[in-house]
Amino acid sequence: MAVRHLSVEVRLEPGVAVLDLMGEINGFAEEALNAAYAEAEAKETNTILLNFEGVDYINSTGIALIVGLLARARASHRRLLACNLSEHYVEIFNITRLSDFMSVFPDEESAVVEASVS
Amino acid sequence: MTDRKPARTDADLRQTLAEFSVPSEPGNERLAMETVAEAVRDLDIRGENLERLKTAVAEATMNAMEHGNKYRSEVPVEVQVEVVDRDLMVRITDSGSGPPPAQAGDVPDLEAKLEGMQTARGWGLFLIKSMVDEMSITGDDGHHTIELVVHLGAEGGK
Numbered sequence: 086m087a088v089r090h091l092s093v094e095v096r097l098e099p100g101v102a103v104l105d106l107m108g109e110i111n112g113f114a115e116e117a118l119n120a121a122y123a124e125a126e127a128k129e130t131n132t133i134l135l136n137f138e139g140v141d142y143i144n145s146t147g148i149a150l151i152v153g154l155l156a157r158a159r160a161s162h163r164r165l166l167a168c169n170l171s172e173h174y175v176e177i178f179n180i181t182r183l184s185d186f187m188s189v190f191p192d193e194e195s196a197v198v199e200a201s202v203s
Numbered sequence: 204m205t206d207r208k209p210a211r212t213d214a215d216l217r218q219t220l221a222e223f224s225v226p227s228e229p230g231n232e233r234l235a236m237e238t239v240a241e242a243v244r245d246l247d248i249r250g251e252n253l254e255r256l257k258t259a260v261a262e263a264t265m266n267a268m269e270h271g272n273k274y275r276s277e278v279p280v281e282v283q284v285e286v287v288d289r290d291l292m293v294r295i296t297d298s299g300s301g302p303p304p305a306q307a308g309d310v311p312d313l314e315a316k317l318e319g320m321q322t323a324r325g326w327g328l329f330l331i332k333s334m335v336d337e338m339s340i341t342g343d344d345g346h347h348t349i350e351l352v353v354h355l356g357a358e359g360g361k
Contacts, residue, residue: 088230112229142233145262145326152316152323159317173254180333181326182313 088113089142093121095128101166101200102128103193107139110147122154131163132200136193138169148181155186164188168196218286224279225264227272227297232264235282239293242284246291247355256293256353259334262327263295263349270304271297271347289355296348303342304328 091114094105102125110118125133135154143151158165168190170178178184190196221242225231236257248256264280272278281296311329315321332338337352 088233109233144232144265145330146265146324148326148330149323152313156317156319156323171254173251173258176251177258177330181311181329186313186317 090114091117091140093117095121095124097128097130098134098197099201100130101132101134101197102126102130103134103136103197105136105139109142109144110140110150111142111144112146114147115150118150118154122157126157126161126163132166133158133163134166134168134193134196134200135187136168137171137174138193140174141171143174143177148177148183151183155183159186164200166190166196166200168193216288219283220286221284222282224281225268226276227268227274227278227280228276229268229274231268231280232261235264235280235295236261239282239284243291246286248291248353252353255334256291256351259331259338259351260293260295262331262334263293263351266304266327266331266349267295267297267299267347271299286355291353291355293351294348295351296346298345299342299347300345303340303347 088111089108091106091108091110093107096103096105104121104125108114122133155165165187167178167187169192170189175189178189188199190199221238223238225235239260240253240257243256264282267280268274272280278298283294285292309329311325312321316323331349331351335351336354339350341348341350
């Protein structure tokens, strides 16, 4: 079974840098994820949104990579948000307590609205 | 005189659904995960319960490939899928030596990880324990086996 390596596109919405994630978030994803996050930081927004719509697999190594991004966001006083997670990965974000530190939204629209009002 | 039916034995209640192996190569946990999902397709494991099982199998296979077999591709991870009575049992065996990994599976301290006081990794066993009804790890001089149990039926899965 071929690994679907992660690709990421970074775009700017009002007040939010959005990372469109496509593929698998696993050990292979580290370079792409960190490079995209750095590109998002360069947009100089206070909020960065991880859009998981194109992601169908996250393993424990991927969880660790997301923890790393969250640590970077906290260190630079940015908010990290997530949207379009499947029901299963919402559960995993809950049991790992990631959702205590990064708000999870059902879709991009609600996440961007939240980012614009706070 | 009436014929007496023989008592049912464990063998009567045991059904092997799949036995296979995967090379210890990064990414092959998905192959194990999808093969187990296919093996249980006729069981009453659907939706979120199936997703939980798949995550547990993937994480257990990753642990076996990484910690047991040190990602030596020529050393396979063996997977056995059985139904025993009303339990689905998935056993994942590596060729690791030494004592089996601790199975305490404490809840990882996310705050400590975010503050850089702990490695960001270390989620695997915790996820496995969270995804299935029972988990145990056994081992001898040349193997470790992690056994995942899902209770079938209306209450099956977590």
